[in-house]
Amino acid sequence: MHTQEVGKPMDIFIATLPQQIINGLTLGAVYALIALGYSMVYGVLQLLNFAHGDVYMVGAFIGYGVMMAFIPESGPLFAPVIIIILMLLVAMLGCGVLGIVIEQFAYRPLRNSPRIAPLISALGVSFFIQNAIQLTLTAQFRNYETEKLIAPAAGIDLGFARLSATRALVIVTAIVLMIVLQYLIKRTRLGKAMRAVAIDREAAAMMGVNVDRVIIFTFFIGSALAGAAGVLTGIVFTRVWHFMGFAAGLKGFTAAVLGGIGNIPGAMLGGFILGLAETFAVGFISATYKDVVAFVVLIIVLLLRPRGLLGARIPQKV
Amino acid sequence: MSQGRKPLLLVLVLALLLVATNAVVFAQAPEQTIKVGIMGPFTGPAASIGQEQLNWAKLAVADFNAATGWNVELVEGDTQIDPAIAVTIAEALISDPEIYAVVGPAGSQEVEAVAAAFVDARLAHISGSATRPSLTTSGFDTFFRTVPTDAAQGPTDGNFLAYELGVTKLFVIDDQTSYAVGLADEASAAFEAAGGEILGRESVTQEDTDFSSLATVIGASGAEAVFFPGQIASQGALLARAFAEQGIEVILFGADGFFSVDDFIAGAAGTTEGAYVSAFAPDIHDLESSADIVARYTEQYGEFGTFGPPTYAATIVALEAIQRAYEAGELSREAVRDQVAATDQELSVLGGPLAFDENGDVLDASFYIFQVQGDNFVLVPTSADEAEPEATPSS
Amino acid sequence: MSQNKIGVDQWVEQYDQRVNKAKGLQGFIARTSQRLPPWGWLIVLVAVGALLPVITQNNFAIRIAGNIALMGTLALGLNVVVGYAGLLDLGFVAFYGIGAYTYAYLSSDFSGVHLPTWVSLPIIIVISALFGLVLGSPSLRLLGDYLAIVTLGFGQIFVQLMTSLTRVSLPGHERPVDLTGGPNGIINLDKLSLFGFTARTVTDHYLILLVVLAVALLVIYHLNRSRIGRAWRALREDELAAEAMGMPTRRLKLQAFAIGAAVAGFSGALFAGWQGSVFPANFDTTLLISVYAIIVLGGLGSLPGVVVGSIVMVAAPDILRDVTLAGTLFYVGVLVTLIGAIRPRWQTALLIGLVVVFGVIVRLIVGALDAQALAEPQLSNSLITNTVRSWLIIPVNATIIGNYAFGLLILMVLGVSRIKHSVWRLAALVPTLYVLIFVWETRLSQEPSVTRLLFVGVLLIVLMIYRPNGLLGQKRVEIV
Incomplete structure (x- = not known):
């Protein structure tokens, strides 16, 4: 798709639409993974975990560290696939543990407090992580050296658009993770317990569900997904830095609400829709008003469906 | 409860005393503290x-x-x-x-x-x-x-694009900082005065990392060059990567902030090769x-x-x-x-x-335009070097 | 506050009894504070506040005090929306911005309009309240956190529009028009002028803000005790029940939004007049976080809490800016925490002694292994710092080792807080404290800007854990 002739707006729209869909799906895959963690935690605790974006940032840095460790000047030590899988696994594990630690120390003591208290301690955690990273790793931007793993030229030229191998990797990885998550939640005992706790924590506890274990599990999975999102962001957009979690966290929150907060397929759908909405805003309206367009979409959706796209109409508890 | 209270008060008093004595020592420090x-x-x-x-x-x-x-x-x-x-x-x-x-x-x-x-x-x-x-x-x-100032640098950039590079269709991006907006405005004005056409002007934020959809837009607009006076060098590299990924060929022209070997050249993995950066400071490396x-x-x-x-x-x-x-x-x-x-x-x-001149601006400001060649920025000789930068600022 | 016992549960009842029984200074303070009527408190506040410019000529101190009053007023508005009506409004700062920008339009060369402040203020209040109604209307349909995200979006959109509405094509204008000044904002605003008095110095502004805070406290206090205030609380506790009791919940919500927005717009106007300029960056999410922290730290719904919260949230970060003072506060803070947390008290002395011995041993070991690794301590103006630095080991490559020690410190602190057995805990505290001091001297004191925010983060977490209802919040029964 080399520089094209300037045509009518409609022609440009049709010509660039496929490429913009690819762009939007990539962005949406990342948003969806972040939104999942938000939504899962919300589901079991009704807590807006504002430190979630920073967990994602830590994931991106862990991935960066692993990548640098296995790609010295002389070239990659293993096959690229193995390195990428390692990056994902280490980041997911690290972030999962981080999520559990955050839950244990910042949220658990506040479990029976007014709802806004953990919100503030979440902000405290977010401040702490961000500045701890800046203190130890400085405020400099780091660049993933993706090109040493995946050749920039690799990809499929569809004629009307180009799907690079990196983007394909990101989208496929995200979808695989989502399928695994669905399996965990639908088929395993812990997953079932998680759904039970989400519906009614006290009733679940009375039925013998170990609520604490479920909450730890939820934080682990949600944070691990954020870690994966961080690594995928690094692979496709290359730049990582200490402040990246802030905006990403807000996007994840938006996507989770868009889909119906607490609803897991909703978070996935919300992520993809938000990614596409932002991309289309840049592509066909204006890059300047990207966030405005995204929020207007959100507001319209919520006005039509006050509980998000897939949010269930649970009768209000009295 | 009540028996623990007095020691606590005592501790607080002690603590205050400690702060106070420390302050006294502080005041006795050599007078010539500058x-x-x-x-x-x-x-x-x-x-x-x-x-x-x-x-x-x-x-x-x-x-x-x-x-x-x-x-x-x-x-x-x-x-x-x-x-x-x-x-x-x-x-x-x-x-x-x-x-x-x-x-x-x-x-x-x-x-x-x-x-x-x-x-x-x-x-x-x-x-x-x-x-x-x-x-x-x-x-x-x-x-x-x-x-x-931007009033001096903007025209240099706009003229360089129009006259030295012969660009006629330009796309302009700013990063919503007063620096970038000012420079983009000044350069756009000079570029239009030189007969060029501005095809689009968009703003990004410094937090943005996904430039792929903007790259698609620019590719479809038919622009020959992009002027992006951002502050953050890695954003220039990200835009260049997005162009390369989609096979779009345009000249990338940045300013000041993009002048970073680490972020703009090494961080771009070769995709910024040939890009230009104007800088208010020489390369002190x-x-x-x-x-x-x-x-x-x-x-x-x-x-x-x-x-x-x-x-x-x-x-x-x-x-x-x-x-x-x-x-x-x-x-x-x-x-x-x-x-x-x-x-x-x-x-x-x-x-x-x-x-400094009487306003506090540097005297004899000169600009440097560099091109990315290989692993380094190479100084590009320009005819603007001799031209006196305009002193009349506009606001 | 003791006169209104309706809705007070058993716990509060017991608390009151305990306060009444308490002896000594603390009991005296507690009882006086309960006996002093609200207007008495207000007089104390204004009197103490008005004394400040008499005591100090330091403009920085007065400016911080002014910031406290300004943030306090702003937080009062949010307190109405969140604390009383229970609506999670994350777009609140936008109203502050709307007030500020309206002030800029009404009193600058940017628009060519120059109204005196006492004329522009009522206009600003009305405009902000109207925007409050606009934003409030979706709250009729949305619940809880869905409202939060929509209002958050509103706040973001406001900042975005103020940043980018600089090239707007308007009918009747040939060239695109600059509506907001973009990131450069609107500058050279008129000074605040109230009835012939023009504020010029920092002290002038401070006094105006102090009076404004007092008036706002008075108004909100009476509002809260009125019919509408009781209705808001009912709404917050249980919307369904309130509706069933025949309360006009829609109207109540809108009123809360409008009043909160009016207060915010009003404080925004004063802010703009004081700063003499407005920029989009003034109304970022950081400000929103600060205002929320103020009302939650102080105690949601509590008016004295708002004042205390804004003192903590505004003054603490600014005091930490002074490196020498921050160092002193750090050591004093550690000491006070230890004394407060460790019983019996002689163990604290033992602990400090052990840490000193531990440090000497470490010094000896490192000195014996590799004397080259130690750097000459850099002395400063502080007695404490100098004493500590001559005892501690400061390695040559302090930054890198300090960074690792920082990571280790986090793990150690987390670990120590999990140890239940008191002897083991004391033993574990020795190296932890040593590493803490080491990290402070090698890294934290070297990076004051980052350290400041680290501490704000820790402060938020710790305060919330120990006072989930805020410093002055009333503990009340939560409805599950």
């Missing part, structure tokens, strides 16, 4: 720029202290790029009588918010990065800067006269871009002005301000003479 303030975004979204400036200022103070045997302290004021915080910090620096000069603030909007307070306090402040033209023409006689400073900076703090060295220059200007005022026997803020105005360095870290 401090220099620095204001910039050292945390938050713009921390990468702020920290680079802070590190250069630290180095300047260390160099000065080593050379003179003085013990000047650097006082940090973190503005987090919010003008309201900058105002509070300005007040903090002003109310410390041991501070004789201030470096910064970094952003033009911060300078606008604090300049009046500094005028009232007669405290000189020298920015190494605020480029909005109107800052030096608003009567703030305590404000100086070691970088030329290659300056023989600054090699020593560069080596010490790199050893302590790592790589750097263009925002740091002008701050080093600004810090040195402040310190030398204090030294001259002290040696002349009158160490006061007013005297230091006068000495800053009288600055006449033969060779600054930026590789040339450094002096």
